[in-house]
Amino acid sequence: MTETKHLLNRLPNDIGGLPADPIQRTEHELEPWEKRCHALADVLDFHKIINTEEKRRGVEALGAEMVGKLSYYERWIAAFANILFQKAILTPGELARKMDEVGARWELDNAERTS
């Protein structure tokens, strides 16, 4: 069963020393929600709700597929939601209802803007 050993030796974040492609010198200005997400991370840290290392482990706990497919701040907000569920600060149902509310609020605002 040694063909799965590497899965135990290296978690998804642990990529130092692995072969990889040439550096693409990509940069982008953060989108507004990405900057808010970064500020949220800092505020969660200041209040000792989620610290940097918990955030990193939370991203790792998303698993290799999500770490590979989600963008940087998508991983952060997904990790925050999971950590807040684990700490019983939020429940999944509560978040789902709030997301519906936020989406519906945008639809309403947009209808007013375009009417």
Added chain:
Amino acid sequence: MSDHDHQHPHAEIVHAERPGYYDIMETAVRELLIEKHLFGPEEIRRQIEVLDSRTPALGAKVVARAWIDPEFRSRLLADGRAGCEELGITFYDDTQLIVLENTDAVHNLIVCTLCSCYPRPVLGLPPDWYKLKAYRSRAVYEPRAVLAEFGTHIPDDVEVRVSDSTAIVRYLVLPKRPDGTEHYSEEQLAALVTRDAMIGVVPVTIGSGQ
């Protein structure tokens, strides 16, 4: 942001596109935590202002001062955070800062193999390439090849040291002062110092600068 003057009083329409799933998730998480009084809405706004205020110009100021003031340089190398704080740069997080000095014998490079730890209080947010797999994977085992991709060729007799950042310990490279800048003012020196030079992927040259 609008780049023209609105003649009419209503709020400008920033985007008519429906926010994405993760954008909505961020808003929902934030609003729920505010409703539960875990923090106030003004804290997010204030932190966005703090993030916007942090740019590589702060790090450049630290580097220029270290070049012209040997006593400051010694204090900075002994305690990076205290040295930056001396120049009025506050640390909004619990991180420590180690300043790594480039010399004729040693070239330093910083990376965060596990994620994206970076000296944000003095440089702002990292570039995307710093957070992506290629740089994080390769910087630690073939730094000279990585540097070459940035156009930086380090002679074989100069040691390349790679420092891997952690959640609580961050690094800043103090680049070598370029030759021919003996008559430069502190401000002129600071203008030569780029973000990438303080990550260690390029040197500071007379032609460089923001």
